Amino acid sequence: MERNSVAIEMRNATKIFGSFVANDKINLKVMKGEIHAILGENGAGKSTLMNMLYGLYSLTSGSILVEGVEKKFKSPSDAIACGIGMVHQHFMLIKPFTITQNIILGSEVTKRYGILDYHKAKEKIVELSQKYRLNIDPDAKINQISVGMQQRVEILKALYRDANTLILDEPTAVLTPQEITELGKIMKSLTAEGKSIIFISHKLKEIKELADKCTVVRKGKVIDTIDVANASIQEMATMMVGRPVILNVDKGEKPQEEIPLLEIKNLCVRNEKNLLAVDHLNLTAYKGEILGLAGIDGNGQTEFVQALTGLMPTESGQILINNEDITGCSPKEVNVHGIGHIPSDRQKHGLVLEYSVQDNTILQSYNSGLYSKKCILQKNVIKDHAKKLIESFDIRPTDENKAARDLSGGNQQKVILAREIDSSPDLLIACQPTRGLDVGAIEYIQKSLIEHKKAGKTILLVSLELDEVMNLSDRIAVIHSGKIVGIVDGDKCDRNQIGLMMSGGC
Amino acid sequence: MEFFKRIKSFISSNPKLFPLISIIIGLVSGGIVLLLAGYNPFQAYGVILWGIFGKVSYLSYTIVKATPLILTGLSITFAFRTGLFNIGSEGQFIMGTIVAAIFGSMFSMPIYLHIPFILIMTIAITGLFGAVIGFLKARFGVHEVITSIMMNWIALYLRNYFVRVSWLAKPNSEQTKFIFDSAVITFFDKFKMSNEGIEWLRHHPFCKELLRAPTNAGILIAIVAVIVVFLILNKTTLGYRLKAVGFNPDAAKYGGINVNKSFVTSMFIAGSLSGLAGALQVMAVSHNISILSVMEGYGFDGIAVALIGGSTALGNLWAGIFFGALKYGGTKLQPMMGAPFEIINIMIGVIVFFVAMPKVIPYLISLFDKKGEKNAK
Numbered sequence: 028m029e030r031n032s033v034a035i036e037m038r039n040a041t042k043i044f045g046s047f048v049a050n051d052k053i054n055l056k057v058m059k060g061e062i063h064a065i066l067g068e069n070g071a072g073k074s075t076l077m078n079m080l081y082g083l084y085s086l087t088s089g090s091i092l093v094e095g096v097e098k099k100f101k102s103p104s105d106a107i108a109c110g111i112g113m114v115h116q117h118f119m120l121i122k123p124f125t126i127t128q129n130i131i132l133g134s135e136v137t138k139r140y141g142i143l144d145y146h147k148a149k150e151k152i153v154e155l156s157q158k159y160r161l162n163i164d165p166d167a168k169i170n171q172i173s174v175g176m177q178q179r180v181e182i183l184k185a186l187y188r189d190a191n192t193l194i195l196d197e198p199t200a201v202l203t204p205q206e207i208t209e210l211g212k213i214m215k216s217l218t219a220e221g222k223s224i225i226f227i228s229h230k231l232k233e234i235k236e237l238a239d240k241c242t243v244v245r246k247g248k249v250i251d252t253i254d255v256a257n258a259s260i261q262e263m264a265t266m267m268v269g270r271p272v273i274l275n276v277d278k279g280e281k282p283q284e285e286i287p288l289l290e291i292k293n294l295c296v297r298n299e300k301n302l303l304a305v306d307h308l309n310l311t312a313y314k315g316e317i318l319g320l321a322g323i324d325g326n327g328q329t330e331f332v333q334a335l336t337g338l339m340p341t342e343s344g345q346i347l348i349n350n351e352d353i354t355g356c357s358p359k360e361v362n363v364h365g366i367g368h369i370p371s372d373r374q375k376h377g378l379v380l381e382y383s384v385q386d387n388t389i390l391q392s393y394n395s396g397l398y399s400k401k402c403i404l405q406k407n408v409i410k411d412h413a414k415k416l417i418e419s420f421d422i423r424p425t426d427e428n429k430a431a432r433d434l435s436g437g438n439q440q441k442v443i444l445a446r447e448i449d450s451s452p453d454l455l456i457a458c459q460p461t462r463g464l465d466v467g468a469i470e471y472i473q474k475s476l477i478e479h480k481k482a483g484k485t486i487l488l489v490s491l492e493l494d495e496v497m498n499l500s501d502r503i504a505v506i507h508s509g510k511i512v513g514i515v516d517g518d519k520c521d522r523n524q525i526g527l528m529m530s531g532g533c
Numbered sequence: 534m535e536f537f538k539r540i541k542s543f544i545s546s547n548p549k550l551f552p553l554i555s556i557i558i559g560l561v562s563g564g565i566v567l568l569l570a571g572y573n574p575f576q577a578y579g580v581i582l583w584g585i586f587g588k589v590s591y592l593s594y595t596i597v598k599a600t601p602l603i604l605t606g607l608s609i610t611f612a613f614r615t616g617l618f619n620i621g622s623e624g625q626f627i628m629g630t631i632v633a634a635i636f637g638s639m640f641s642m643p644i645y646l647h648i649p650f651i652l653i654m655t656i657a658i659t660g661l662f663g664a665v666i667g668f669l670k671a672r673f674g675v676h677e678v679i680t681s682i683m684m685n686w687i688a689l690y691l692r693n694y695f696v697r698v699s700w701l702a703k704p705n706s707e708q709t710k711f712i713f714d715s716a717v718i719t720f721f722d723k724f725k726m727s728n729e730g731i732e733w734l735r736h737h738p739f740c741k742e743l744l745r746a747p748t749n750a751g752i753l754i755a756i757v758a759v760i761v762v763f764l765i766l767n768k769t770t771l772g773y774r775l776k777a778v779g780f781n782p783d784a785a786k787y788g789g790i791n792v793n794k795s796f797v798t799s800m801f802i803a804g805s806l807s808g809l810a811g812a813l814q815v816m817a818v819s820h821n822i823s824i825l826s827v828m829e830g831y832g833f834d835g836i837a838v839a840l841i842g843g844s845t846a847l848g849n850l851w852a853g854i855f856f857g858a859l860k861y862g863g864t865k866l867q868p869m870m871g872a873p874f875e876i877i878n879i880m881i882g883v884i885v886f887f888v889a890m891p892k893v894i895p896y897l898i899s900l901f902d903k904k905g906e907k908n909a910k
């Protein structure tokens with residue numbers, strides 16, 4: 028197989044939605060046997076670009092060449108026919124089916140009379156699995172295997188359809204550090220066989236470790252394509268954002284004394300399927316610290332936080348704040364006891380999108396004596412307060428009557444942050460506070476959280492981004508299968524050790 | 534061309550105009566139907582306009598027709614703002630008629646006590662009747678559309694039962710006894726039938742025209758209700774709470790709002806508004822109730838009114854009057870030019886159709902644009 032030939036090329040690829048230019052004359056050249064990263068912030072146009080390559084969007088202008096031949100993709104099946112495969116960030120697998128059934132779905136091999144030929148399909152799967160060291164059991168059901176393994180199934184699904192170029196959309200977002208290492212090995216073994224990989228990410232460290240080339244996209248335009256080996260992380264960050272970025276945050280001092288603020292004893296919570304999602308969980312948060320909660324998605328974090336904030340009933344156990352029992356309290360009572368909450372899904376839980384910024388700032392306190400008198404809302408007081416928050420938290424646009432829906436994600440998050448920090452809670456539960464935000468907003472929100480801590484308050488930081496937890500936390504608790512499996516010091520922690528704990532292997 | 538373009542961009546940038554455009558489209562569609570049926574649409578619209586504005590008595594009738602529609606529309610709007618679809622407005626309306634018929638005919642009181650008494654009883658009883666729907670949703674998760682349709686039939690048969698019970702029924706008829714004069718809100722109801730009344734009205738033709746319809750105080754109560762609903766929705770913590778639940782129940786719950794309680798509260802208020810419409814209808818127009826074989830449709834028409842009114846309190850007032858006017862003016866089509874009254878219903882149907890699909894109008898405008906481009910080429 029020839030190494031130096033071009034696998035995929037995009038020439039002046041442009042996509043315009045209405046009057047918004049999502050991709051502006053993008054040129055991209057991916058060689059055979061290359062791992063090519065696409066780096067950019069959220070909203071930079073990475074997804075649009077990949078959706079065009081995978082046939083989900085048509086190009087407004089420009090062209091796509093596969094091995095030097097111009098192709099027009101009307102749908103993903105055209106792209107698949109040209110040897111392009113995509114592994115989405117959220118897997119498209121049918122859970123009660125076996126791996127074999129999932130892989131062959133849509134391109135089944137049949138014997139006579141349309142009877143499925145499982146045997147033949149299985150043979151091909153096993154062969155591919157051995158060739159690329161994927162280590163897959165073709166008879167296992169999806170709901171019995173780990174997330175990392177599910178991702179391999181997705182990769183195998185593309186290979187089964189003879190993909191020569193694989194698009195991996197944020198493939199590490201759901202993986203533990205160990206699984207990321209494994210994925211790296213698989214990617215290397217794929218490229219060794221001459222396959223190309225397009226790897227979409229906004230995580231600089233991984234690109235540095237895994238990719239050969241990197242194309243940086245900002246505001247729909249290609250900034251540059253660089254050799255990863257010759258570039259530093261700082262340089263790539265600057266290219267991505269367009270200005271120098273502070274990569275390490277100064278998280279300030281640890282509290283002098285360990286005075287417990289929040290104590291959780293033997294907490295059990297059942298999820299909607301009536302399974303024990305939080306299983307005899309014990310955890311103590313001290314005054315004036317940021318306690319990080321690290322874990323893989325779906326290990327009980329959501330249920331834990333919902334139980335803590337009164338959104339979900341508890342099965343047994345105790346939650347104490349300042350030595351007061353708040354187990355089973357309503358969200359309102361929890362709030363009154365000095366707990367603020369930045370929910371992980373800001374549009375679903377954090378905001379009433381149709382309400383103005385002003386109305387959103389009083390979501391918990393609309394009937395407090397401050398903002399209402401005898402059931403009548405005090406619009407002037409609310410307005411002045413909202414104006415103050417808009418100024419001090421730099422919310423843009425600076426219009427308190429703007430509907431929350433019309434704000435950017437970063438500014439929506441700032442509205443929530445402003446509301447929660449303004450009530451000066453003793454404990455602030457911050458769930459995924461920077462998810463999907465651009466670097467500027469991330470910096471701002473992390474800084475605000477640290478300031479809140481410096482004011483002597485406690486923050487429980489729940490995040491799936493291990494980097495974020497490690498950067499900000501004084502202590503890190505690791506959750507696995509609804510239990511705290513260990514607590515480590517934020518200054519002396521080892522990434523791999525936490526990774527092992529996250530996957531339950533300790 | 535330039536002028537046309539400016540109109541288009543003005544319309545596109547003002548979504549609040551969409552109901553108005555829908556109304557125009559509805560009127561045009563009605564005209565086309567008339568044309569197809571062999572009638573002159575301009576003549577027909579002339580007849581309708583004359584039927585609304587031609588005489589003072591016609592205006593009175595329009596207002597009388599509009600009063601219950603304003604209230605049922607308001608009821609549906611209110612529930613809708615809490616995210617509930619109150620199809621049960623019809624049943625709550627029927628309950629209101631029962632309450633007024635019973636408390637109006639059982640005993641007599643001074644007028645300044647009797648009328649408020651009936652109104653308060655209506656608000657309480659029909660409010661509870663509506664709240665049941667909210668309670669079933671909150672407690673057992675039953676969808677309000679299902680329960681409210683059931684409640685409509687419960688109300689209908691309850692009314693037919695009450696019409697026949699011995700202490701309420703008028704002997705040898707399918708009706709109840711008339712309500713006492715002290716419960717009647719029709720203006721000069723007795724006077725205009727008396728000898729001196731007839732004599733006096735003969736010398737005052739304007740008043741005679743005005744009072745030819747069952748002109749009544751109901752519209753005043755409806756306007757008060759519009760103002761109260763406006764204040765609740767926009768100025769109070771209750772309105773803030775209910776609207777938050779309507780827009781985003783998850784965020785409302787997160788913010789410490791009791792979502793289930795809000796469903797019950799909202800349905801109580803919605804029920805009492807529809808109930809008021811029913812009670813006023815008895816106190817002002819019919820003065821008793823009779824057997825119902827089918828539903829009269831005040832509640833269902835309220836859905837259309839709420840949609841045209843854009844789910845705001847003030848919008849409901851105008852939409853209710855518009856609807857009442859069409860319904861009354863339309864009745865003149867048959868006697869004047871033999872055109873069927875159903876044309877009106879077609880027009881209303883088309884209007885609601887376009888109002889219910891707010892994306893259609895921008896789409897139509899974009900179609901226009903494309904056509905223009907092609908022609909230019």
